[in-house]
Amino acid sequence: MSEFSQSSKITDEELIAYLDGELEDAACRRIEQLLMTDPQIRRRLQELERCWELLDQLEPPPDDERLTRSTLEMVAVEAAREVEQSPPMWGKKAWFRLLLALFSLLLAGAVGFGLGWWAAPDPDRQLLEDLPLLENLDCYRQIDDFQFLKSLQERGLFQEDWPYEG
Amino acid sequence: MGPLVSKSSARRHAMVDPDVHLMLRVRDGDAEAFTELMRRYQSRVLLVLEHLVGDRDWAEDLAQEVFLRVYRARKTYTADAKFVTWLFTITNHVASNALRTKARRREVRLRPAANSSGSGRPLERLLQCSSGQIPARQLDKAEMRHIVRMALETLNERQRMAVLLNKFEGLSYADIAQIMQMTPQAVKSLLSRARLNLRQMLIPYLESGQSPELPADSSLEEPSEGTGNDSGGEGE
Numbered sequence: 001m002s003e004f005s006q007s008s009k010i011t012d013e014e015l016i017a018y019l020d021g022e023l024e025d026a027a028c029r030r031i032e033q034l035l036m037t038d039p040q041i042r043r044r045l046q047e048l049e050r051c052w053e054l055l056d057q058l059e060p061p062p063d064d065e066r067l068t069r070s071t072l073e074m075v076a077v078e079a080a081r082e083v084e085q086s087p088p089m090w091g092k093k094a095w096f097r098l099l100l101a102l103f104s105l106l107l108a109g110a111v112g113f114g115l116g117w118w119a120a121p122d123p124d125r126q127l128l129e130d131l132p133l134l135e136n137l138d139c140y141r142q143i144d145d146f147q148f149l150k151s152l153q154e155r156g157l158f159q160e161d162w163p164y165e166g
Numbered sequence: 167m168g169p170l171v172s173k174s175s176a177r178r179h180a181m182v183d184p185d186v187h188l189m190l191r192v193r194d195g196d197a198e199a200f201t202e203l204m205r206r207y208q209s210r211v212l213l214v215l216e217h218l219v220g221d222r223d224w225a226e227d228l229a230q231e232v233f234l235r236v237y238r239a240r241k242t243y244t245a246d247a248k249f250v251t252w253l254f255t256i257t258n259h260v261a262s263n264a265l266r267t268k269a270r271r272r273e274v275r276l277r278p279a280a281n282s283s284g285s286g287r288p289l290e291r292l293l294q295c296s297s298g299q300i301p302a303r304q305l306d307k308a309e310m311r312h313i314v315r316m317a318l319e320t321l322n323e324r325q326r327m328a329v330l331l332n333k334f335e336g337l338s339y340a341d342i343a344q345i346m347q348m349t350p351q352a353v354k355s356l357l358s359r360a361r362l363n364l365r366q367m368l369i370p371y372l373e374s375g376q377s378p379e380l381p382a383d384s385s386l387e388e389p390s391e392g393t394g395n396d397s398g399g400e401g402e
Contacts, residue, residue, distance in 0.1 A: 012358055012362055013354060016357060017358075020332065047372075050368075051361065051372070052361065054310070054368055054372070055314060058213070058217065058311065058314060058334075060210060060334070063205070064209070067230070070230065071204060071230045071234070072201060078234060
Protein backbone atom coordinates (compact mmCIF):
# COMPACT_ATOMS: atom_id res chain seq x y z
CA MET A 1 0.00 0.00 0.00
CA SER A 2 2.73 2.38 0.97
CA GLU A 3 4.02 4.30 -2.01
CA PHE A 4 7.35 5.99 -2.53
CA SER A 5 7.94 9.22 -4.28
CA GLN A 6 10.45 8.44 -6.98
CA SER A 7 12.32 11.65 -6.41
CA SER A 8 12.61 11.61 -2.66
CA LYS A 9 12.06 8.10 -1.30
CA ILE A 10 9.89 9.43 1.47
CA THR A 11 7.35 6.98 2.82
CA ASP A 12 3.71 7.72 3.40
CA GLU A 13 4.23 6.58 6.95
CA GLU A 14 6.77 9.35 7.47
CA LEU A 15 4.51 11.85 5.76
CA ILE A 16 1.59 10.91 8.01
CA ALA A 17 3.76 11.00 11.12
CA TYR A 18 4.87 14.46 10.00
CA LEU A 19 1.23 15.58 9.75
CA ASP A 20 0.58 14.12 13.19
CA GLY A 21 3.54 15.99 14.68
CA GLU A 22 5.19 12.71 15.63
CA LEU A 23 8.50 13.17 13.84
CA GLU A 24 11.71 14.40 15.38
CA ASP A 25 13.05 17.81 14.41
CA ALA A 26 15.64 16.50 11.97
CA ALA A 27 13.09 14.38 10.11
CA CYS A 28 10.65 17.31 10.02
CA ARG A 29 13.28 19.57 8.52
CA ARG A 30 14.07 16.94 5.90
CA ILE A 31 10.43 16.63 4.91
CA GLU A 32 9.92 20.39 4.82
CA GLN A 33 12.93 20.65 2.55
CA LEU A 34 11.44 18.05 0.24
CA LEU A 35 8.03 19.71 0.31
CA MET A 36 9.57 22.87 -1.04
CA THR A 37 11.18 21.09 -3.95
CA ASP A 38 8.98 18.14 -4.81
CA PRO A 39 5.43 18.85 -6.06
CA GLN A 40 4.57 15.17 -5.92
CA ILE A 41 5.18 15.04 -2.19
CA ARG A 42 3.20 18.25 -1.76
CA ARG A 43 0.28 16.66 -3.58
CA ARG A 44 0.42 13.51 -1.47
CA LEU A 45 0.55 15.56 1.69
CA GLN A 46 -2.42 17.67 0.61
CA GLU A 47 -4.47 14.61 -0.24
CA LEU A 48 -3.78 13.05 3.12
CA GLU A 49 -4.63 16.30 4.86
CA ARG A 50 -7.88 16.76 2.97
CA CYS A 51 -9.01 13.22 3.67
CA TRP A 52 -8.18 13.65 7.34
CA GLU A 53 -10.18 16.86 7.46
CA LEU A 54 -13.15 15.06 5.96
CA LEU A 55 -13.43 13.11 9.18
CA ASP A 56 -14.57 16.34 10.80
CA GLN A 57 -17.89 15.55 9.14
CA LEU A 58 -18.37 12.94 11.83
CA GLU A 59 -19.63 15.32 14.44
CA PRO A 60 -19.76 14.12 18.03
CA PRO A 61 -23.24 13.26 19.21
CA PRO A 62 -24.90 16.02 21.21
CA ASP A 63 -25.01 15.71 24.99
CA ASP A 64 -27.75 13.29 25.77
CA GLU A 65 -29.35 13.98 29.15
CA ARG A 66 -31.49 10.88 28.85
CA LEU A 67 -28.42 8.70 28.45
CA THR A 68 -26.60 10.47 31.28
CA ARG A 69 -29.55 10.00 33.60
CA SER A 70 -29.96 6.39 32.60
CA THR A 71 -26.26 5.66 33.19
CA LEU A 72 -26.32 7.40 36.56
CA GLU A 73 -29.32 5.29 37.52
CA MET A 74 -27.39 2.15 36.60
CA VAL A 75 -24.48 3.35 38.70
CA ALA A 76 -26.82 4.07 41.60
CA VAL A 77 -28.19 0.53 41.37
CA GLU A 78 -24.62 -0.76 41.33
CA ALA A 79 -23.76 1.35 44.38
CA ALA A 80 -26.82 0.04 46.23
CA ARG A 81 -25.83 -3.53 45.36
CA GLU A 82 -22.33 -2.88 46.69
CA VAL A 83 -23.78 -1.64 49.97
CA GLU A 84 -26.03 -4.70 50.21
CA GLN A 85 -23.14 -7.03 49.63
CA SER A 86 -20.88 -5.31 52.11
CA PRO A 87 -22.49 -5.88 55.60
CA PRO A 88 -19.94 -8.52 56.69
CA MET A 89 -17.19 -6.15 55.76
CA TRP A 90 -18.84 -3.34 57.70
CA GLY A 91 -19.41 -5.76 60.65
CA LYS A 92 -15.72 -6.53 60.79
CA LYS A 93 -14.93 -2.86 60.68
CA ALA A 94 -17.38 -2.12 63.47
CA TRP A 95 -15.86 -4.85 65.65
CA PHE A 96 -12.42 -3.52 64.95
CA ARG A 97 -13.51 -0.01 65.89
CA LEU A 98 -15.16 -1.22 69.09
CA LEU A 99 -12.05 -3.13 70.15
CA LEU A 100 -9.91 -0.16 69.31
CA ALA A 101 -12.13 2.10 71.43
CA LEU A 102 -11.98 -0.32 74.38
CA PHE A 103 -8.24 -0.63 74.14
CA SER A 104 -7.90 3.16 73.95
CA LEU A 105 -10.09 3.48 77.03
CA LEU A 106 -8.02 0.98 78.99
CA LEU A 107 -4.80 2.62 77.92
CA ALA A 108 -6.10 6.06 78.92
CA GLY A 109 -7.16 4.66 82.32
CA ALA A 110 -3.76 3.08 82.92
CA VAL A 111 -1.90 6.21 81.95
CA GLY A 112 -4.17 8.35 84.18
CA PHE A 113 -3.68 6.04 87.15
CA GLY A 114 0.09 6.07 86.69
CA LEU A 115 0.25 9.82 86.45
CA GLY A 116 -2.00 10.24 89.48
CA TRP A 117 0.07 7.83 91.54
CA TRP A 118 3.24 9.65 90.56
CA ALA A 119 1.93 13.16 91.08
CA ALA A 120 -0.47 12.94 94.10
CA PRO A 121 1.06 12.73 97.67
CA ASP A 122 0.49 9.44 99.48
CA PRO A 123 -0.75 10.15 103.07
CA ASP A 124 0.28 6.65 104.21
CA ARG A 125 3.82 7.26 103.14
CA GLN A 126 4.08 10.29 105.43
CA LEU A 127 2.54 8.31 108.28
CA LEU A 128 5.08 5.54 107.84
CA GLU A 129 7.89 8.02 107.88
CA ASP A 130 6.58 9.59 111.10
CA LEU A 131 5.82 6.27 112.80
CA PRO A 132 8.94 6.23 115.11
CA LEU A 133 8.07 9.70 116.33
CA LEU A 134 4.45 8.83 116.88
CA GLU A 135 5.29 5.68 118.80
CA ASN A 136 7.55 7.61 121.19
CA LEU A 137 5.54 10.77 121.30
CA ASP A 138 4.56 10.33 124.98
CA CYS A 139 8.24 10.03 125.97
CA TYR A 140 9.20 13.06 123.92
CA ARG A 141 6.46 15.09 125.58
CA GLN A 142 8.09 14.47 128.97
CA ILE A 143 11.02 16.56 127.86
CA ASP A 144 10.17 20.21 127.47
CA ASP A 145 13.49 21.32 126.08
CA PHE A 146 13.66 20.98 122.30
CA GLN A 147 17.37 21.83 122.27
CA PHE A 148 18.05 18.93 124.59
CA LEU A 149 16.21 16.53 122.28
CA LYS A 150 18.16 17.84 119.33
CA SER A 151 21.46 17.30 121.14
CA LEU A 152 20.38 13.70 121.91
CA GLN A 153 19.66 13.16 118.23
CA GLU A 154 23.02 14.58 117.26
CA ARG A 155 24.70 12.13 119.60
CA GLY A 156 23.02 9.33 117.76
CA LEU A 157 20.64 8.26 120.44
CA PHE A 158 17.73 7.88 118.07
CA GLN A 159 19.67 6.13 115.34
CA GLU A 160 18.36 2.67 115.96
CA ASP A 161 17.56 0.44 113.03
CA TRP A 162 14.01 1.18 112.41
CA PRO A 163 12.25 -1.37 110.27
CA TYR A 164 10.03 1.12 108.52
CA GLU A 165 12.78 3.43 107.42
CA GLY A 166 14.22 3.53 103.96
CA MET B 167 6.92 -5.67 24.85
CA GLY B 168 8.68 -3.24 27.17
CA PRO B 169 7.05 -0.39 29.00
CA LEU B 170 5.64 2.13 26.55
CA VAL B 171 6.23 5.10 28.84
CA SER B 172 8.14 5.20 32.08
CA LYS B 173 5.98 4.99 35.17
CA SER B 174 7.39 8.13 36.72
CA SER B 175 6.78 10.13 33.56
CA ALA B 176 3.25 8.78 33.27
CA ARG B 177 2.56 9.68 36.89
CA ARG B 178 3.96 13.17 36.36
CA HIS B 179 1.63 13.73 33.40
CA ALA B 180 -1.26 12.27 35.32
CA MET B 181 -0.89 14.61 38.26
CA VAL B 182 -1.37 17.69 36.08
CA ASP B 183 -4.48 16.19 34.50
CA PRO B 184 -7.60 17.71 36.13
CA ASP B 185 -9.64 14.65 35.19
CA VAL B 186 -7.26 12.47 37.17
CA HIS B 187 -8.12 14.57 40.20
CA LEU B 188 -11.81 14.13 39.45
CA MET B 189 -11.33 10.38 39.24
CA LEU B 190 -9.43 10.39 42.54
CA ARG B 191 -12.44 12.13 44.06
CA VAL B 192 -14.67 9.42 42.57
CA ARG B 193 -12.40 6.85 44.21
CA ASP B 194 -12.96 8.60 47.52
CA GLY B 195 -16.72 8.35 47.09
CA ASP B 196 -17.57 11.73 45.54
CA ALA B 197 -20.69 11.14 43.41
CA GLU B 198 -20.64 14.64 41.93
CA ALA B 199 -17.17 14.05 40.55
CA PHE B 200 -18.42 10.95 38.76
CA THR B 201 -21.32 12.89 37.25
CA GLU B 202 -18.89 15.57 36.09
CA LEU B 203 -16.63 13.00 34.45
CA MET B 204 -19.61 11.51 32.70
CA ARG B 205 -20.70 14.88 31.39
CA ARG B 206 -17.19 15.54 30.11
CA TYR B 207 -16.66 12.22 28.41
CA GLN B 208 -19.99 10.65 27.56
CA SER B 209 -20.35 12.05 24.05
CA ARG B 210 -16.67 11.46 23.31
CA VAL B 211 -16.88 7.82 24.31
CA LEU B 212 -20.13 7.53 22.41
CA LEU B 213 -18.57 8.96 19.25
CA VAL B 214 -15.76 6.43 19.30
CA LEU B 215 -18.07 3.53 20.11
CA GLU B 216 -20.63 4.48 17.50
CA HIS B 217 -18.04 4.41 14.76
CA LEU B 218 -16.44 1.28 16.11
CA VAL B 219 -19.59 -0.81 16.28
CA GLY B 220 -21.57 1.03 13.61
CA ASP B 221 -24.80 1.33 15.54
CA ARG B 222 -26.01 4.14 17.80
CA ASP B 223 -28.20 2.09 20.14
CA TRP B 224 -25.53 -0.51 20.61
CA ALA B 225 -22.94 2.21 21.16
CA GLU B 226 -25.14 3.73 23.90
CA ASP B 227 -25.36 0.38 25.66
CA LEU B 228 -21.61 -0.01 25.45
CA ALA B 229 -20.99 3.56 26.67
CA GLN B 230 -23.08 2.75 29.73
CA GLU B 231 -21.04 -0.39 30.22
CA VAL B 232 -17.84 1.68 30.01
CA PHE B 233 -18.97 4.10 32.72
CA LEU B 234 -20.23 1.28 34.87
CA ARG B 235 -16.80 -0.31 34.64
CA VAL B 236 -15.20 3.02 35.52
CA TYR B 237 -17.38 3.15 38.61
CA ARG B 238 -16.63 -0.46 39.56
CA ALA B 239 -12.91 0.09 39.11
CA ARG B 240 -12.84 3.29 41.16
CA LYS B 241 -11.48 1.73 44.33
CA THR B 242 -8.45 0.32 42.56
CA TYR B 243 -7.83 3.41 40.45
CA THR B 244 -4.29 4.77 40.57
CA ALA B 245 -3.10 7.93 38.86
CA ASP B 246 -0.54 6.20 36.68
CA ALA B 247 -1.60 7.75 33.39
CA LYS B 248 -3.79 10.44 31.91
CA PHE B 249 -7.44 9.82 32.68
CA VAL B 250 -8.37 9.80 29.00
CA THR B 251 -5.87 7.00 28.38
CA TRP B 252 -7.35 4.92 31.17
CA LEU B 253 -10.91 5.61 30.05
CA PHE B 254 -10.29 4.70 26.43
CA THR B 255 -8.41 1.57 27.44
CA ILE B 256 -11.65 0.47 29.10
CA THR B 257 -13.61 1.63 26.05
CA ASN B 258 -11.34 -0.38 23.77
CA HIS B 259 -11.79 -3.51 25.89
CA VAL B 260 -15.56 -3.12 26.02
CA ALA B 261 -15.81 -2.56 22.27
CA SER B 262 -13.44 -5.40 21.42
CA ASN B 263 -15.31 -7.82 23.66
CA ALA B 264 -18.64 -6.78 22.19
CA LEU B 265 -17.42 -7.16 18.63
CA ARG B 266 -15.82 -10.50 19.41
CA THR B 267 -19.03 -11.77 20.99
CA LYS B 268 -20.93 -10.61 17.96
CA ALA B 269 -18.48 -12.34 15.66
CA ARG B 270 -18.89 -15.57 17.63
CA ARG B 271 -22.58 -15.39 16.96
CA ARG B 272 -21.67 -15.36 13.30
CA GLU B 273 -23.18 -11.93 12.90
CA VAL B 274 -20.27 -10.79 10.83
CA ARG B 275 -22.20 -8.16 9.01
CA LEU B 276 -21.61 -4.68 10.39
CA ARG B 277 -24.79 -3.07 11.58
CA PRO B 278 -25.84 -0.05 9.54
CA ALA B 279 -25.78 3.27 11.37
CA ALA B 280 -29.10 4.08 12.98
CA ASN B 281 -29.68 7.16 10.91
CA SER B 282 -28.27 5.81 7.67
CA SER B 283 -30.61 5.36 4.80
CA GLY B 284 -30.87 2.24 2.70
CA SER B 285 -29.72 -1.20 3.65
CA GLY B 286 -26.93 -3.65 3.12
CA ARG B 287 -23.22 -3.57 3.80
CA PRO B 288 -21.44 -0.24 3.47
CA LEU B 289 -19.22 -1.60 0.79
CA GLU B 290 -22.19 -2.85 -1.15
CA ARG B 291 -23.60 0.64 -0.96
CA LEU B 292 -20.32 2.01 -2.19
CA LEU B 293 -20.53 -0.46 -5.05
CA GLN B 294 -23.95 0.92 -5.81
CA CYS B 295 -22.34 4.34 -5.99
CA SER B 296 -19.65 3.17 -8.31
CA SER B 297 -22.13 1.36 -10.51
CA GLY B 298 -24.03 4.60 -11.00
CA GLN B 299 -27.17 3.69 -9.04
CA ILE B 300 -26.61 6.87 -7.02
CA PRO B 301 -26.49 9.85 -9.34
CA ALA B 302 -23.14 11.46 -9.83
CA ARG B 303 -23.31 15.00 -8.53
CA GLN B 304 -21.95 17.30 -5.94
CA LEU B 305 -22.50 15.82 -2.54
CA ASP B 306 -24.22 17.77 0.19
CA LYS B 307 -23.05 17.72 3.76
CA ALA B 308 -25.27 14.85 4.90
CA GLU B 309 -24.18 12.70 2.02
CA MET B 310 -20.57 13.58 2.60
CA ARG B 311 -20.94 12.57 6.21
CA HIS B 312 -22.48 9.32 5.13
CA ILE B 313 -19.66 8.63 2.71
CA VAL B 314 -17.03 9.41 5.30
CA ARG B 315 -18.77 7.09 7.72
CA MET B 316 -18.82 4.32 5.15
CA ALA B 317 -15.16 4.89 4.33
CA LEU B 318 -14.37 4.60 8.01
CA GLU B 319 -16.32 1.37 8.20
CA THR B 320 -14.12 -0.16 5.53
CA LEU B 321 -11.22 -0.01 7.97
CA ASN B 322 -10.73 -2.92 10.28
CA GLU B 323 -11.52 -2.54 13.97
CA ARG B 324 -7.99 -1.69 15.09
CA GLN B 325 -7.40 0.82 12.33
CA ARG B 326 -10.71 2.47 13.13
CA MET B 327 -9.94 2.67 16.83
CA ALA B 328 -6.53 4.21 16.17
CA VAL B 329 -8.01 6.72 13.71
CA LEU B 330 -10.78 7.76 16.08
CA LEU B 331 -8.43 8.21 19.02
CA ASN B 332 -5.96 10.13 16.92
CA LYS B 333 -8.49 12.30 15.15
CA PHE B 334 -11.10 13.02 17.80
CA GLU B 335 -9.18 12.66 21.03
CA GLY B 336 -5.98 14.11 19.58
CA LEU B 337 -4.00 11.38 21.31
CA SER B 338 -0.34 10.82 20.55
CA TYR B 339 0.99 7.57 19.15
CA ALA B 340 2.35 6.76 22.61
CA ASP B 341 -1.07 7.23 24.24
CA ILE B 342 -2.82 5.18 21.56
CA ALA B 343 -0.16 2.51 22.00
CA GLN B 344 -0.90 2.38 25.70
CA ILE B 345 -4.64 2.09 25.08
CA MET B 346 -4.33 -0.56 22.40
CA GLN B 347 -1.42 -2.37 24.04
CA MET B 348 0.89 -1.93 21.12
CA THR B 349 4.20 -0.18 20.54
CA PRO B 350 4.20 3.43 19.27
CA GLN B 351 5.93 2.16 16.12
CA ALA B 352 3.10 -0.32 15.55
CA VAL B 353 0.57 2.48 16.00
CA LYS B 354 2.48 4.55 13.46
CA SER B 355 2.19 1.74 10.90
CA LEU B 356 -1.43 1.08 11.77
CA LEU B 357 -2.41 4.73 11.36
CA SER B 358 -0.44 4.99 8.19
CA ARG B 359 -2.28 2.09 6.61
CA ALA B 360 -5.60 3.39 7.86
CA ARG B 361 -5.07 6.83 6.39
CA LEU B 362 -3.91 5.46 3.09
CA ASN B 363 -7.06 3.34 2.95
CA LEU B 364 -9.16 6.40 3.70
CA ARG B 365 -7.37 8.36 1.03
CA GLN B 366 -8.01 5.65 -1.49
CA MET B 367 -11.71 5.69 -0.66
CA LEU B 368 -12.24 9.41 -0.35
CA ILE B 369 -10.04 11.00 -2.98
CA PRO B 370 -12.52 10.26 -5.80
CA TYR B 371 -15.17 12.19 -3.87
CA LEU B 372 -12.84 15.04 -3.18
CA GLU B 373 -11.67 15.35 -6.74
CA SER B 374 -14.89 14.98 -8.65
CA GLY B 375 -17.74 14.72 -6.15
CA GLN B 376 -18.55 11.46 -7.82
CA SER B 377 -18.62 7.84 -6.81
CA PRO B 378 -15.34 6.31 -5.75
CA GLU B 379 -13.42 3.59 -7.47
CA LEU B 380 -13.42 0.80 -5.00
CA PRO B 381 -10.17 -1.08 -4.58
CA ALA B 382 -10.51 -4.57 -6.01
CA ASP B 383 -9.38 -6.23 -2.77
CA SER B 384 -11.24 -3.90 -0.43
CA SER B 385 -12.71 -5.81 2.47
CA LEU B 386 -13.71 -5.31 6.05
CA GLU B 387 -10.76 -7.37 7.21
CA GLU B 388 -7.72 -6.22 5.32
CA PRO B 389 -5.68 -9.35 4.46
CA SER B 390 -2.39 -7.88 5.63
CA GLU B 391 -3.86 -7.14 9.05
CA GLY B 392 -6.25 -9.99 9.52
CA THR B 393 -3.88 -12.24 11.43
CA GLY B 394 -0.79 -10.96 13.18
CA ASN B 395 -1.69 -7.33 13.28
CA ASP B 396 -4.96 -7.83 15.05
CA SER B 397 -3.11 -9.53 17.82
CA GLY B 398 -1.07 -6.44 18.51
CA GLY B 399 2.01 -7.23 16.50
CA GLU B 400 1.40 -4.59 13.89
CA GLY B 401 4.57 -3.08 12.57
CA GLU B 402 6.68 -4.61 15.29
